[in-house]
Amino acid sequence: MYSLKCTQCGEGFLSSYNLEAPICGKCLQKAKSLDSTIEHDKACENCGNPGVIYGKTLCHSCYFGFKKKE
Ligand SMILES: [Zn+2]
Ligand SMILES: [Zn+2]
Numbered sequence: 001m002y003s004l005k006c007t008q009c010g011e012g013f014l015s016s017y018n019l020e021a022p023i024c025g026k027c028l029q030k031a032k033s034l035d036s037t038i039e040h041d042k043a044c045e046n047c048g049n050p051g052v053i054y055g056k057t058l059c060h061s062c063y064f065g066f067k068k069k070e
Contacts, residue, residue, distance in 0.1 A: 044057070
């Protein structure tokens with residue numbers, strides 16, 4: 001088992017895989033449920049990243065505030 005730190009919420013968790021971008025179960029579920037509602041042909045109007053939440057104009061990170069504001 002590997003002791004990892006979630007890149008989304010910063011919580012420590014254990015995984016049997018040494019993940020490159022570790023994400024905890026809670027955030028993974030969130031991400032998974034979001035993945036099905038992504039429009040990949042649109043770009044985020046805030047950061048310009050491709051892939052926005054269906055029916056929205058923002059990407060995951062901007063919409064849910066995954067990125068910390070500076
Ligand atoms: Zn997490
Ligand atoms: Zn964005």
